[in-house]
Amino acid sequence: MHSTADQIVRDYLNDVDHLLQHADAAAVAVMAPTELERMIHALRAILARHAPNADRRCHRCTARWVWWRQARPCHAWQIAHQHLVAAAPAQPTGPILAVGGPR
Template identity: 40%
Template sequence: MDQILGQVLRNAVWERLDMLSDLAERADDTSVVSVARSELPRLTEGWRAMLKAHEPDERGDCPTCSTRWHKCKAPCSVWQVAHEHLVAGGLAPQQSTRRLGRRRAAPAQAAPAQPVPQQQAGKHALVPPPAARGAIAGAPVR
């Protein structure tokens, strides 16, 4: 059950990011300004909260990325990605995130590809989309 709830949460986040990317690419200037005013503060607060959880401890280890058996020295991958996208990314030529693939790791840190679970269905799902779940369970979709 936790896996399903986790996937629902991840789907909602991916869908929100997709929606914001689509707005940035396709909306008129007035709409983009309106969305930027409402969404930029939320996005910056989200980054701050995530980075705070990855602040190094007194030994210089990331408490979130470290385990009992493996200590992760700062800056962890979260801080490296934050720097790449928020600081260094401003210096690099702009490319569409859709062409590059939003889940791709930086080339120097690329991890081996993980197999996609067979249950995956839909755009970001390990579970069927809501319409399919309602049809499968025989219950109305809300």
């Protein structure tokens, strides 16, 4: 079951990526608010599960390390920072026109 859920999520992300790359501007403009909201909720839920404790350590990522070893940085927060904050802004795939706007 776990691998099936993994594949379903991968397929969903591939479908959204494909639509973003190949759909016309009107379809992307209609789809974007809903998909952005879903992605934001999913990312916030993942990061909430990796919330740091009072010692600023993620209980999920450091649970395997005994307390006297050096704590490892949380992978979820590192990846989120890398892709959302540190990365260069995404380049638009083309002009996005308002729904119902001139073509």
